[in-house]
């Protein structure tokens with residue numbers, strides 16, 4: 001872990017908004033208001049927000065695109081909303097740190113507020129491979145390491161180089177290597193020991209310049225089938241991204257019309273012995289290898305469907321008719337209603353399969369000042 005000096009920075013004043021409606025700023029459309037909100041695009045703006053929150057002793061809650069957050073009716077204290085920088089480097093949303101067109105791998109740097117799907121589209125169009133399987137995932141770049149986003153056989157851990165993390169407590173900018181981020185299946189150090197402790201300011205990724213011998217990840221069954229059907233014998237980053245986008249559009253509801261947070265539960269990971277018993281009883285159970293030795297990952301969507309809960313609705317919440325792992329706010333549900341519904345689903349799966357489902361989206365963790373960080377400590 002390395003620390004950056006910030007001596008050359010000019011201080012900026014924080015622009016505070018009061019009583020801000022965040023219902024349209026979270027993809028589940030949960031009614032939510034922020035008592036106070038500051039939008040941040042740079043380290044200076046984060047520092048100004050910290051200075052303000054510390055002086056007022058306000059807890060700080062971070063929000064990016066709001067596509068993986070369970071927002072309560074009121075967020076007390078200060079919400080810091082990470083937004084995209086006003087202009088990208090050379091018209092692009094990322095900058096290349098590795099120079100020379102002949103170098104095979106390229107390290108790029110991206111600001112936290114950049115839209116992830118835009119980053120994938122731009123890197124793919126520039127002939128850089130590595131992000132194509134992660135096309136169309138909503139949200140910001142800065143939130144990608146928080147749950148180690150993943151899809152179609154690739155996860156952020158496969159390409160992450162390092163992260164710049166601004167620590168609220170110490171007012172320091174830390175550079176964390178991919179190992180120091182401790183990425184796991186929809187998990188990271190930012191969800192554990194560092195939860196709520198600071199903001200990812202920028203992310204560096206290692207991508208590959210596409211060449212005739214570039215290797216792609218195409219083994220995920222739905223992707224392999226789509227590429228075969230499209231007659232793609234020699235796939236490229238662009239053709240893989242196209243196939244992934246088509247699969248996602250056909251399977252996943254669009255939050256703008258059917259508010260949701262993507263997969264609501266993680267695919268449960270069970271011990272090999274428990275899996276063997278399940279397989280005997282349910283030979284068709286969809287399963288995947290797990291990174292944990294002696295364990296197998298099971299498709300949570302299948303478990304929910306087997307409980308007869310595909311397309312099930314109770315009050316203002318439903319499981320989606322095509323993808324039961326996605327919970328949809330069908331109109332007017334708040335966080336309490338959503339959590340009650342989710343508990344019903346998890347309980348049904350537990351009763352039938354003796355498997356505990358774990359939620360993927362979480363309420364954002366707030367940073368709270370300690371006694372020693374009274375205003376004089378700013």
Ligand SMILES: Cc1cc2nc3c(=O)[nH]c(=O)nc-3n(C[C@H](O)[C@H](O)[C@H](O)COP(=O)(O)OP(=O)(O)OC[C@H]3O[C@@H](n4cnc5c(N)ncnc54)[C@H](O)[C@@H]3O)c2cc1C
Nearest residue numbers: 064065066067068069139140142143149150200261262364
């Ligand atoms: C339709 C749909 C499909 C999805 N598909 C996938 C998928 O295929 N794979 C997948 O992995 N996920 C998927 N997701 C979940 C979501 O897109 C990702 O988790 C995404 O990374 C969330 O980004 P965000 O900016 O919206 O995060 P937010 O919801 O704003 O924040 C999520 C968490 O990260 C914290 N956070 C946000 N920004 C920062 C920052 N800069 N620094 C520190 N902490 C921060 C927040 O405090 C919060 O705790 C999907 C969601 C939807 C709605």
